[in-house]
Amino acid sequence: MLTYAVKRIGLGLLILILVMIAMYAAVFLVPGDPATVALGPRATPELKRLLIERMGLDQPVWWQIIEFFRNALTGNLGYDVWSNRPVSTLVLEALPNTMVLGLTALAIALLIGVPLGCLSVMRRGTAADAVIGVLSVGVIAVPSFVVAIYSLLVFAVTLRWLPAIGAGEAGDFASQAKALVMPAAAIALGWIGYIARMVRASMMEVMGEPHIRTARSFGLPEWKIVSKYALRIAIIPTISLVAVGLGSILSSAVFVEAVFARPGIGKLITDAVNTRNYPVVMGTVLIMTAIYVSITIAADLLIARLDPRVRDVFRG
Amino acid sequence: MSGSLSATGLSVRYETPHGAVHALRHVDIEAHPGEVIGIVGESGCGKSTLVTALANLLPANARVEGSIRYKGVDLAKLDAHRQRLLRGDEIALVSQDPMTAFNPVLTIGDQLLDFQHHRKDLGRGEKRARIAAMLGRVGIADAERRMHSYPHELSGGMRQRVAIAAALLTDPGLLIADEPTTALDVTMEAQIIHLLRELRRDYNGIIIVVSHHLGVIAELCDRVYVMYAGEVVEGGEVDAIFHDARHPYTQALLACDPARFHERLDRLPTIPGSLPSLTQPPLGCVYAPRCDRVFAPCASIAPPLVNLAAAHVARCHAVTP
Numbered sequence: 001m002l003t004y005a006v007k008r009i010g011l012g013l014l015i016l017i018l019v020m021i022a023m024y025a026a027v028f029l030v031p032g033d034p035a036t037v038a039l040g041p042r043a044t045p046e047l048k049r050l051l052i053e054r055m056g057l058d059q060p061v062w063w064q065i066i067e068f069f070r071n072a073l074t075g076n077l078g079y080d081v082w083s084n085r086p087v088s089t090l091v092l093e094a095l096p097n098t099m100v101l102g103l104t105a106l107a108i109a110l111l112i113g114v115p116l117g118c119l120s121v122m123r124r125g126t127a128a129d130a131v132i133g134v135l136s137v138g139v140i141a142v143p144s145f146v147v148a149i150y151s152l153l154v155f156a157v158t159l160r161w162l163p164a165i166g167a168g169e170a171g172d173f174a175s176q177a178k179a180l181v182m183p184a185a186a187i188a189l190g191w192i193g194y195i196a197r198m199v200r201a202s203m204m205e206v207m208g209e210p211h212i213r214t215a216r217s218f219g220l221p222e223w224k225i226v227s228k229y230a231l232r233i234a235i236i237p238t239i240s241l242v243a244v245g246l247g248s249i250l251s252s253a254v255f256v257e258a259v260f261a262r263p264g265i266g267k268l269i270t271d272a273v274n275t276r277n278y279p280v281v282m283g284t285v286l287i288m289t290a291i292y293v294s295i296t297i298a299a300d301l302l303i304a305r306l307d308p309r310v311r312d313v314f315r316g
Numbered sequence: 317m318s319g320s321l322s323a324t325g326l327s328v329r330y331e332t333p334h335g336a337v338h339a340l341r342h343v344d345i346e347a348h349p350g351e352v353i354g355i356v357g358e359s360g361c362g363k364s365t366l367v368t369a370l371a372n373l374l375p376a377n378a379r380v381e382g383s384i385r386y387k388g389v390d391l392a393k394l395d396a397h398r399q400r401l402l403r404g405d406e407i408a409l410v411s412q413d414p415m416t417a418f419n420p421v422l423t424i425g426d427q428l429l430d431f432q433h434h435r436k437d438l439g440r441g442e443k444r445a446r447i448a449a450m451l452g453r454v455g456i457a458d459a460e461r462r463m464h465s466y467p468h469e470l471s472g473g474m475r476q477r478v479a480i481a482a483a484l485l486t487d488p489g490l491l492i493a494d495e496p497t498t499a500l501d502v503t504m505e506a507q508i509i510h511l512l513r514e515l516r517r518d519y520n521g522i523i524i525v526v527s528h529h530l531g532v533i534a535e536l537c538d539r540v541y542v543m544y545a546g547e548v549v550e551g552g553e554v555d556a557i558f559h560d561a562r563h564p565y566t567q568a569l570l571a572c573d574p575a576r577f578h579e580r581l582d583r584l585p586t587i588p589g590s591l592p593s594l595t596q597p598p599l600g601c602v603y604a605p606r607c608d609r610v611f612a613p614c615a616s617i618a619p620p621l622v623n624l625a626a627a628h629v630a631r632c633h634a635v636t637p
Binding site: 209210211213214215216217218219220221224228229232233306307308309 | 371373400401402403404405408409411412413416417418419420421422427430431433434466468469479482486
């Protein structure tokens, strides 16, 4: 198990390095140097030179990458080109909002999607199963920013039940929770469908296995067979799906934060890209990739915990 | 008689997109407490369908006719809920393949605890104590530790012992063992047969053992039903079936059992031909196309069940009492 964890973490670090090399390559390959793009065509050559030096753009690309990682190891992710504040501070300020948004969305999706999938299996072949199936595919097909805009229109503009923008008053839980409802629901909606489909599909497979017949032959009630005997096995592919899907949840957070003008990583990165604030872009991408990689590793370790057979393979 | 089981005119057909499959036709069997009943036949003869029907575990596309009376209740007429209450309480099934019979992600102890769910009178601690005692009784050393094992950590023979323990834990009046040794190697098979023989001494319900292995049946059972193509073709005491078989199919089956040959043969005997289609069963005798004693009525008239002696019956035109 330990060797397995170490191997996974090493692989994760490799992914981080590759992503950052790709990011630097992308900046390097884009026509025009970042300083000129950032300052606009009417900037004086002195100002431009100053910015190029500050951003380290006079150094070769490979040196920039090495510098970046050397600084990152000491917790220094560089400085915001415009405000000169440390990127690490900006990211740490924005991160909690995005994490709360992403995790709430995920919790909603799991809490609704998994029971819907189970219900589909228990009522397979009935109208309820068909309705859940159609709705699932329907919500998967609707992009989260469309849900965001329409829910904004209905619940904030017309009904005035929920606030349209922001993340709520600092320290006021009720107002923060209210501000969280629509953005989280916008992200969660499609995932409810995904998870319901996934749980149903893998559960249908598990329900045909002989050990389910054994559980039936002892007269266990159907809900117990579904929720304990089948779900424990059927949830495993769903965990992998959700871990991989977290990348897409975080990227929908970018759109959703933009629509609801919600402070967070998404807003930080869109603003930074628009103002060519490369240190902020690089720092944010590094942190997000690190989070994404850790979640994937955590999911694999969780699967190993849930399935003793997997655990034994790793132990050996 | 109280505690007895009798199936009368039991037929099961599966509705499939390609038409109905008549898996079981007009089967009559009976079993009394303390008896071990064997059901023998080749693959596809309907023996699994028969025990699945007795355990009320038929799939949704199965249609049942006839009756299964157990303790005065017709199991075939009970609703799904009442059937479920009988399973794991009155009726227990030891399923075919011990390698896949248990949930792979739950411990043995956890599953055996759940399987006693009908016993509302017992607490968790009492149920765990019963599991440990029962595992010891079926010959599992270190029962306490084994309760924390996952199925894949046990050998096939051990898992079959656990499966038997699970069934016995429910104190069933009817214990059905569906091919209990088929998935095991020969030494394990001998051990499991030995275990079942020991257990039957202080068990006073009905045991039904299904097997295609004549040796297993001969060693374990009091009475045997021989099945062919969804029908019981012959039934009787073990001695009568093994030494005085009257139905041509039973005779052919016995003649093909390698364990009964005294000298080495160059070529093992087989029954020529193959099983009839269960979608369109033959009008007359199901065995007629392969029978060496076939005569005029066999092809067109279904043979009656002929009473040969006390508890010895055969479904054949050629036999006479």
